[in-house]
Amino acid sequence: MKPSSILSICGRISFDGYKVYRIDTNNDIASLESALEALPIVQLARDHGRGEHSALDIAVPPEHRAAIESLNLTMTVLSEDLAGDIAAEGLPGDYPVLDGNGIPAISWFDSYHAYEDHVRYWADLQAAFANNSELIQVGFSFEGRPIQGIHLWGKSGKNSKPAIFFNGNVHAREWITSKVVEYLLYQIITGYPTETAVREVLDGYDFYVLPVVNPDGFVYSQTENRLWRKNRQRRQNTTAIGTDINRNWSVGFGGDGSSSNPGSETFRGYQPGDTPECAALMDFAQALSADKGIKLYIDWHSYAQVILLSYGYTCDAFPPNIDRQIGLAAGTAARIAQPYNTTFDYGPGCLVLYQSSGNGRDYMTDAAGTEFAWGVELRSTSYGFVLPADQILPSSIEVWEGMLYLWANL
Numbered sequence: 001m002k003p004s005s006i007l008s009i010c011g012r013i014s015f016d017g018y019k020v021y022r023i024d025t026n027n028d029i030a031s032l033e034s035a036l037e038a039l040p041i042v043q044l045a046r047d048h049g050r051g052e053h054s055a056l057d058i059a060v061p062p063e064h065r066a067a068i069e070s071l072n073l074t075m076t077v078l079s080e081d082l083a084g085d086i087a088a089e090g091l092p093g094d095y096p097v098l099d100g101n102g103i104p105a106i107s108w109f110d111s112y113h114a115y116e117d118h119v120r121y122w123a124d125l126q127a128a129f130a131n132n133s134e135l136i137q138v139g140f141s142f143e144g145r146p147i148q149g150i151h152l153w154g155k156s157g158k159n160s161k162p163a164i165f166f167n168g169n170v171h172a173r174e175w176i177t178s179k180v181v182e183y184l185l186y187q188i189i190t191g192y193p194t195e196t197a198v199r200e201v202l203d204g205y206d207f208y209v210l211p212v213v214n215p216d217g218f219v220y221s222q223t224e225n226r227l228w229r230k231n232r233q234r235r236q237n238t239t240a241i242g243t244d245i246n247r248n249w250s251v252g253f254g255g256d257g258s259s260s261n262p263g264s265e266t267f268r269g270y271q272p273g274d275t276p277e278c279a280a281l282m283d284f285a286q287a288l289s290a291d292k293g294i295k296l297y298i299d300w301h302s303y304a305q306v307i308l309l310s311y312g313y314t315c316d317a318f319p320p321n322i323d324r325q326i327g328l329a330a331g332t333a334a335r336i337a338q339p340y341n342t343t344f345d346y347g348p349g350c351l352v353l354y355q356s357s358g359n360g361r362d363y364m365t366d367a368a369g370t371e372f373a374w375g376v377e378l379r380s381t382s383y384g385f386v387l388p389a390d391q392i393l394p395s396s397i398e399v400w401e402g403m404l405y406l407w408a409n410l
């Protein structure tokens, strides 16, 4: 039984009694996946790019723990109590008070928040920076939610510079990503009047920031299933719900590292761009590309702690500027490590993480003329998707440092 079909039977998922295991794949992920196929486990993430063997992290319900343990796999327990971890993430926080400039207090980053509060946060930030920003909407999700964010610009005015384009929370359960992207917005908006580094980057580029590009999945991860990844699209001839938006882009669509099975966590859809979310993002990228061009794209993920460059869809080809990209990624990773010694790996995604076809950064590289199109996987390799709220701010601070390096060296 696949995770998606459990959902349709059980409704709100409780993770009581679940443990999280990290399994050594013996560098044979296919055999491991087929050994696990019959069990209703939840696949979390795999292959952290470190050590000799790749690893697969899975969440296992109590009644199937014995079955997993009988497979004689090499594995460690990452969490004895997944439900406890989720409880420790904390309830959604209160909406912060606004300061004298109308900016929500920094306590926004002390807890996770409900989706409607995120929408309010973007509106409040934008209103506090009204002369240099506007709210944008690039399309609608499957369930009809607007896919929205903020466009910011510097002294030359709106639409006058090449784009820096950020997407967060394409994968619903990666909650840290929208928080970190919002911290970048917060730092830009509060720093622009006085910080030279912020002024230089915003005077040089138009920022387009979409903190939650999978709003349906994000809401579902908050209300029904904390470990939901995909969008919430229903399709004909299957009871399975959800397509992996980050396997649905047209470049490399259909290759290895994506699935044709609607029940899979990496189900790519039937046609490129047949999720409304990906279609909207491709259209928006084309508009930016045709206007002033895209200098930098980052698609924010968790939790492998790695900077992913193109390509994901092939291990045998590289963008023409790959050496420059690796140099920039190395410098960015070094700067990220400065505040808290958090280690980020970097390199072409297919080599440092795993093959993934139909992903956003490859589309941006090959189809939207983007000079640097990256996927950044945030903390944490030890906590996984369920990152304690007291790590939101440290994760944000280290990434801000990395961005200051990257922007100064573009």
Ligand SMILES: [Zn+2]
Residues within 6 Å of the ligand: 171, 174, 300, 301, 302
């Ligand atoms: Zn992801």
